Amino acid sequence: MLLSLKHNFLFVHIAKTGGTSVRAALSRYRYRGVYGLPMFLADKLDQMTGHRIGAKFPRHAKAIAAKEMLPAELYEGLFKFVFVRNPWDLQVSSFFHIRRERPEVLEGVETFEQFVRLKFDPERPWNYMLDTSRELQRDYVVDLHGNLIVDFIGHYENLQEDFDTVCERIGVPRMALPHKRKAEGRDDFRRYYTDETAEIVGEHYRSDIETFGYRFE
Template sequence: MFKSHIPMLLSLKHRFLFVHIAKTGGTSVRATLARYRYRGLWGAPMFIANKLDQMSGHRIGAKFPRHAKAIAAREMLPATLYDELFKFVFVRNPWDLQVSSFFHIRKERPQVLAGVTTFEQFIRLKFDPERPWNYLLDTSRERQRDYVVDLRGQQIVDFIGHYESLQADFDTVCDRIGLPRTPLPHRRKAQGRDDFRRYYNDETARLVEAHYREDIEMFGYRFDG
């Protein structure tokens, strides 16, 4: 189900901002922290603004989208407030992310695959240089790096967790924002998939490496782990 109406997860009472990159375990993080969003003095106005935005068909721009980048929040929030927030994000191995994306789209939005039945076809379509509009196929075509840096390429979030150590890194987040450690639920977990490396051949692995080179360099990922 497409959930563009769900806003970026911001808590003014607990002073945190979650930058949600698609397919990185963020749905589980949101499910655990959503209860804190509307607490405190500004909770009611935030709730009302969100509902008004939904009722207007998102015409009044009263919220940050679910998968907004950190730079959007920094541009819109007062500088002192943005600096005070604990801003965190989770990233994922780009090769693994593509497999997750393929299974998700095949289950949730099969109509957009337009006859694509194999993972190799999916990768070729997604990164076809003659079809730059293919970012519409899946938001994971965007570089994860772009979610955490400003226009000069400087990191503007405080903590980068990893999908591969999701619970341990989430525990660190909870410690930093002063909330109890909580086991993350398993949300939207793909069924019937194997280790991501088994879906690639040399060419498709290179296509992913070329597209996500900046992510691979910034977050230290490799194809073999």
């Protein structure tokens, strides 16, 4: 989550949706304005204490966290935006990311099909190290009653174009997004699925698929 009080925006960062690139582009606006120094000091103190004092929003906090913690008039006045991604494509990205960054988590897992079966096995407790992409993206943008509480939902599939819209809305110059954590050596996501694994992912993310209009085809 990235908050700028001077530029009046709140970015809700869902994992594996291009958010690292968005953060890199907008981080320069984070500590500007009259509250910039207190925010900077709070963030540093939080890091120094191992996040024990809870002085900043976690990187992948949901919008409801900000709505509950910020004054109502402040939250309502912010331009709140998020990026989402096709759930089937997201799982392929997750597989390659974990295999590259934390291969020990996938010990004994050689294929994408094995990864999907492990990640969504109803008989196994959820291993957070298999990353937050098991969570529903919809949960990041709604309140406790299921009401949408963000102002703009961008799509990874149109990342630069939708980011340009964000820049216009928050009043900063358009900029080319840097390529952060870009996966190398992967094919179109559809090629990694069998009918059965596509159904497993589709069932788990049914509410995301319905809310954001995604399809496997």
